[in-house]
Amino acid sequence: MSLPKFTYLAPASLEEACGLLDQYQGKIRTKAGGTDLMVRLAQRALKPEYVMGIRNIPELEGISFDPDKGLRIGAMALLSEVADNPVVLERYPMLSRAAKATATVQIRNMGTVMGNICNASPSADNSPTLVAMNASIVAVSSAGERQIPIDEFFLGPGRNALEATEIAKEILVPVPLSRSGVSYQKISPRSKVDIAAVNVGAMVVVDEQGTCQQARICLGAVGPIPLRATSAEEFLLGKVITDEVAEKAGALAGSDASPISDVRASKEYRRLMVIILTKRALLEARHGTGI
Amino acid sequence: MSTNFSVVGKSLPRSDARIKAVGAARYCDDIIRPGMLFGKILRSPVAHAKILNIDVSKAKALPGVKSVITADDTLKIRFGNWRLVPESQDELPLATDKVRFIGDEVAAVAAIDKDIAEEALSLIKVDYEELPGAFSVDESMAEGAPVIHEANPNNISLQRKIDYGDLDQGFADSHLILDNEFTVHATSHAYMEPCSCVAEYDHDGRLTIWTSTQTPYFVQCLLAQTLGMRENDIRVIKPFVGGGFGGKMELRKWEFCAAFMARETGRPVKFTLTRSEELTTGRRRHPMKIRSKIGFSKDGIILAKEFTAYLDGGAYNSMGPTAAFLCGNFGGMLYRHPNYRYNGYHVYTNKPPAGAMRGFGAPQALFVAETQMNMAAQELGMDPLDIRLKNAMVTGDEIPGVAKISSCGFKESLLKVAEMTNWREKRKNLKKGQGIGIGCYSFISGGVFNWFNTRYNFTRAEVRAFDDGTVHLLTMASDIGQGCDTVLRQILAEELGLEVKDIRLTAADTAVTPQADLGTWGSRVTLMAGNAVRKAAAEIKEQLFKVVSMKFDLNVIHDMACKDGRIYAKNRPDRGIDFGEAVRLAQRANRGDPIIGYGSYTPRNKGLVTPAFSFGAQVAEVEVDLETGAIEVKEMNTAHDCGTPINPMSVEGQLEGSVHMGLGYALSEQFIMKGGKTLTSTFLDYKIPCAEDMPPGKSVHIDTYEPEGPFGAKEAGEGLVSPTAPAIADAVCHATGYRCMDLPITPEKVLKGLGKL
Known part of the structure; x- marks a missing residue:
């Protein structure tokens, strides 16, 4: 189907972009890779008068690492760039795994990690690990900059915490703590190239005895937003993550989830997969702690 | 059998490979004609309803709209491919009094652009x-069901x-x-175009229609019937076609609407369906409920089989x-x-027609039959390979x-695939979660039946020879991507x-290629059109042999040959x-x-089904995650x-495509429906296997010679889609330990089968 008519704007700086958002508030959509947006425009699901492409804004580019501040993923960093970035591969391998699990080669070469997050799909591949790793999103408007913790970013399917005048500038991921481990698990049962029926991100931090000091578990595609498995997290604190403990935590995560049945999976299957994938994620994360 | 071929049996690149690879091949939607209008179909949003009234006045008044039609504008003539049985022709170009599925065509619009057509x-x-x-x-068969x-x-x-x-x-003699009862599901052809x-x-x-079709002749005849025109006033041209798989072998309603509105407006009219229209309203493979009862002797010989199939045919x-016949x-x-009974019932439902x-x-x-063979082997404590070898058909x-059966390499296929996969060893010694299974197939090389009731030969070829050393082959055989343009050359x-480069080809244009050819379906083209081409070539040779014989004053006993660009006496190549x-x-x-030669082919004395059957065996190896x-x-x-x-590389391509399609049928593809509504409306949710899902594998060709086929050839494109699902299920x-009896084999079914869900 052909695209509806709209005016395309291509600001060359963040300042200019913020000005446009102010000017056309409510009538404008921001486009990064466009792999979700253009499809929705063609389907007439969205009818903005203006589309603002942000490809020409230098401040939004790049992936960088600072030993104090952690990882910065610019809004225009492509999924394939994040997947193959040496620093990401070395220090945040699960972010690479999640980026690589997103869609197809062609889409990874167009789409961005930030776009995947802003789209706020409950099944997004990149959300669970970023939630598990306690990332935050930097939002900019002409009024200034603010940092939104990722736990507060998702409001519902397709809805995020950005104001109409704001542009998401970058994702910040803290430096991994010592003796921490992370995992991303995904089940797309029908094909190796598939949207997740269920996905799970987990981060655990243990002491020298292997006792769990901190746990963050995020469940995807089993609720309106990527969900924290809080009862599983609480259960893990103070325990050594044995196979048995991981299994019990998985079962608790299963009750934390609120899956529905749809064309991709039944709710019963989804709940069971939350249990299995949480267990697997915790065991892999434990292994990653090196203890 | 002579294997001393120069061109046949060679893996020559397809003649369309380059133009397709560089993106220069023009498909139907690439055609732009001056003043062309764009058509769109209005489809029923309800599964079963009476049409009380249609008001098109507002649509007609929209600027840019050039034509709006409903059934009342048309002759309301029923049509269908089964012309031999007129009462089976149950479709009208546009719905009149009733709609019978979500997507049933109700009206059509032609406008100066697609957006206006959509708005109209x-x-x-x-x-x-x-x-x-009834869904x-x-x-549909229940007491008091709605009558469709x-x-x-x-x-x-x-x-x-x-x-x-x-x-x-x-059955009385059976040990x-x-x-068992099985169900199999609907799948989409999912052709690329x-x-x-x-x-x-x-x-x-004169009406000219370029259309993405497998059967130009069917389109010509049925358009004539529904438009009230003479066949010869209609010219059907098949451009490059991006796959058909059976989904493009009827007159389609948008073809009728395009033709009707082109005649009405005097302007060219184009229709191109969206993928979502294809997936939610297009033809699909028949879902079936099949009951199969089979009896064996103590040592595994089949003694009796009763096979009953209920085909969910959708609305037409x-x-x-x-x-229904081929299933049986x-x-x-x-x-x-030795004793077999089949009953097949074609049942209407309020769903898109299969x-x-x-x-x-x-x-x-074959999913049912092969699964049941594997079940029987299990019951009898036999290797699934052995029970097959004991019962396998042979030549004659x-x-x-x-x-x-005029040629049959089935037993050889079984033994070969077992050897290739180390079957006997693996069947005994795999770890839990790992499995190896077998499925087999046979298929027709074109049909003997004439349900279309053609008045012509089944296929015909014309060959014109030129003194520059080239020839021109004219045929209505339709290359839809399977490669017959190359194989016939x-x-x-x-x-x-x-x-091959000396052969110019004009194909599938009803105005210039010889009447007629039934088109591309049922794996008929290589055998049937190939035979017609051979006969046409024989007429050319006959004419050329005469003049060479005369020129060299050859003794009448000399045999003549055509080879390496020369015509000569076989035993005196210098002459x-x-x-x-x-x-x-x-x-x-x-x-x-x-110098012109004509050839035609219609199967004679070949029974009721086909001139030749193909055979084969396939082995799948899987790994199942027992938790997910x-x-x-x-x-x-x-x-x-x-x-x-004829072209081993083409056969290889067909095999890989078959495995791909069989994989989807077995595991991932299905229409999720709610009532009559298809929910899987895009490729995001209608899940075709991707390149990454394709398993590695080898194929070995068993050497047989089919006496009825050109140079011994028979079917290669279609049968291979059958063994994959039963092999994977096994x-x-x-x-x-989970035996799937209702396709597809989803992870949820596996876990349910194992009592884990």
């Missing part, structure tokens, strides 16, 4: 009185029977009887009658069935009253001793001349008449008998 659709007001619907064969077509109060539009031997005696056509009406009153007959045929194939799709009833029948076997080049020179002399002798139920196919190996492969059972 939203301005057409249709008042429906909704009726209760499965059980619902008045002519068939019980919703069964037809019944097909096959019956031979003494069934009761066979083991299995009696969505359907498209452009129709144009000229000042002389489409190609259901043929699928393949329920009793592969093995010797039609022909690669295998045409065989994938359903007869299916009473139906067919005689190879056959002709072989016959005339030329190279010969170049092909072009021979043509020049022959034309001189004819006092200018061109996810199935990974690790390897897929095949040994098959397609007679002489491997999953071997890995987990």
Whole structure:
């Protein structure tokens, strides 16, 4: 189907972009890779008068690492760039795994990690690990900059915490703590190239005895937003993550989830997969702690 | 059998490979004509309803709209491919009094651009009185079910029977009887090119239509019928076609609408369907409920089989009658069935019509038949390979009253695939979660049946020879991506001793290629059109041999040859001349008449089904994640008998495509429906296997020679889609103990089967 008519704007700086958002508030959509947006425009699901492409804004580019501040993923960093970035591969391998699990080669070469997050799909591949790793999103408007913790970013399917005048500038991921481990698990049962029926991100931090000091578990595609498995997290604190403990935590995560049945999976299957994938994620994360 | 071929049997690159690879091939939607309008179809949003009123006045008034039509504008003539049985022709170009599925075509619009056409659709007001619907064969056949077509109060539009031997005696003598019910699901052809056509009406009153079709002749005839025109006033041209798989072998309603509105407006009209229209309203493979009862002797010999299929045909007959017959045929194939009875019922439901799709009833029948063979082997404590070897058909076997097997490499295929995969070892020694399984197939090389009731030969070829050493082949055989343009040129080049590059081809244009050809379906083209080409070549050779014989004053006993661009006496190769020179002399002798040969082919004395059957065996190796139920196919190996492969690389391509399609059928593809509504409307949710999902595997060709086929060739494109699902299902059972009896094999079913969900 052909695209509806709209005016395309291509600001060359963040300042200019913020000005446009102010000017056309409510009538404008921001486009990064466009792999979700253009499809929705063609389907007439969205009818903005203006589309603002942000490809020409230098401040939004790049992936960088600072030993104090952690990882910065610019809004225009492509999924394939994040997947193959040496620093990401070395220090945040699960972010690479999640980026690589997103869609197809062609889409990874167009789409961005930030776009995947802003789209706020409950099944997004990149959300669970970023939630598990306690990332935050930097939002900019002409009024200034603010940092939104990722736990507060998702409001519902397709809805995020950005104001109409704001542009998401970058994702910040803290430096991994010592003796921490992370995992991303995904089940797309029908094909190796598939949207997740269920996905799970987990981060655990243990002491020298292997006792769990901190746990963050995020469940995807089993609720309106990527969900924290809080009862599983609480259960893990103070325990050594044995196979048995991981299994019990998985079962608790299963009750934390609120899956529905749809064309991709039944709710019963989804709940069971939350249990299995949480267990697997915790065991892999434990292994990653090196203890 | 002579294997001394120059062109046949060579893996030559396809003649369309380059133009497709560089993106220069023009498909139907690429065609732009001056003043062309864009058409859109208004489809029913309800599954079953009376049409009370249609108001098109607002749509007609929209600027840019040039034509809006409903059934009342048309002649309301019923049509369908089964012209032999006129009462089976149950479709109208546009719905009149009733709609029968979500997507049923109600009205059409032609406008100066697509957006206006789309907007016009939203301005057409249709008042429906909704009726209760029936969405499965059980619902349709239940007492008091809503009647979908008045002519068939019980919703069964037809019944097909096959019956031979003494069934009761066979079961009475049986040591083991299995009696099981299976269900198989609908899948999409998912051809790369969505359907498209452009129709144009000229000042002389001739209608030309370019259309993405497998069957130009069907389109020509049925357009003439529904438009009230003469066949010869309609010209159908098939441009490059991006796949069909059975989904493009009927007159489609947008073809009618394009033609009708082109005639009405005097402007060309194009229709191109969206993928979502294709997935939610297009033809699909028949879902079926099949009951199979089979009896074996103590040592595993089949004694009797009763096979009963209920085809969920959707709202119209489409190609259901043929699928109903072939399902029964393949329920009793592969093995010797001394006593066999089949009953097939084609049942209407309020769903998009099922039609022909690669295998045409065989994938359903063979999933059931092959699964049951594996179950029987298990019950009898036999290796699934051995039970097959004991019962396998061989060359010369007869299916009473139906067919005689003129060539058969089935046993050889079984033994070969077992050897390739180390079957016996692996079947005993895999770890839990790992499995190896087998499935087999047979298929037709074109049909003997003439349900279209053609008045012409089944296929015909014309060959014109030129004194520059080239020839021109004209045929209505339709290359839809399967490669017949290349294969027919190879056959002709072989016959005339030329190279493929010396053969010019004009195909599938009803105004210039010889009447007629039934088109591309049922794996008929290589055998049938190939035979017609050989006969046409023989007429050319006859003319050229005469002049060479005369030139060298050859003794009448000399045999003549065409090879390496020369015509010569076989035993005196020096006595010969170049092909072009021979043509020049022959034309001189004819006092200018061109050198032309004609050939045609219609199967004779070949029973009721097909001139030749292909055979093969396939082994799947899988790994199942016992916690998630996810199935990974690790390897897929095949040994098959397609007679002489004319182009082995093309056969290989067909095999890989078949594995791909079979993989989707087995594991991932399905229409999720709610009532009559198809929810899987895009490729995001209608899940075709991707490149990464394709397992590695080898294929070995079993060398046989089919006497009825050109150079010994038979079917290679369609049958191979059948063994994949039963082989994977058997491997999953071997890995987990879960035996799938209702496709597709989803992770949820596996876990349920294991009691984990």
